[in-house]
Amino acid sequence: MANIKQLEMIVKLRQDVENKAAKLMEQAQQAFAQQEQQLQTLQTYRKDYMTKLNNSGESGVSGQLFMQYQQFVMRLGDALGRAEQSMNVARQVYEQRRQGWLQARGEKNAIEMLIEREQQKQLLIQNQREQKQMDEFASRSFIRRAQNS
Template sequence: MANIKQLEMIVKLREEAETKAAQLMEQAHQAFADQEQQLNTLRRYRNDYLQKLTQQGGEGLSGQSFTQYQQFVMRLDEALGRAEQSTNIARQVYQQRRQGWLDARAEKRAIEVLIEREQAQQVALQNRREQHQLDEFASRSFIRRSSH
């Protein structure tokens, strides 16, 4: 019985660890979603800007305007590269935190299974004791009846 109490205490600690891991995972997921949204916004902005450049180019652009457009597109491409890198890092952090949560959940479940097995063993032991007592009682009753 003491073993179960100890395991139950460990389960409680594992539940707290699982909850903390779930919170960290959710924060990482939100950060990843934010990064991904920012990346997509930047991609749309770049595409819109290139469409505008194409439209302006069809109407005629001065060399200086074209150079300015080109330089701005290069800066957008650099920003996109940084945003993609940040998004990839955020994705990796999320995946690590998710794995941490899955590991914490598995640890808690393993201990819960140990508790269930221990409880089942205790019930089986109690049943054997009761059966032994019943058998002993029946034997004594039989002996008493036989001797009379």
């Protein structure tokens, strides 16, 4: 089995990889949240603008002004579509980064478990050696006492 010191060095390297993956995931999460916020802002703005358009329509507006409102609402719709696409891309990037972080964490944890098993194995071997030495000591002591009696 591999040397524990070597495995501990690998764990440190894996910890660095995990930390980098966590930073990338955090950045992606922030970008996703920012895109989501931008989409919500545009949706709110569009809703407010539609309410304004409806209120203006009830009080009577010129055909030209109504057309301008309508064109602006269409541009807002386009902007909403782009914002939604950007948010979906940001969500996908976040999920990919999250999976990368989970994988890095899993690899590090697997090596840590291997170290723990190796340490337990070495402790068991050491305990068996000590027990064997104690048994030999007791056996020799018994033989000496039997010869001296």
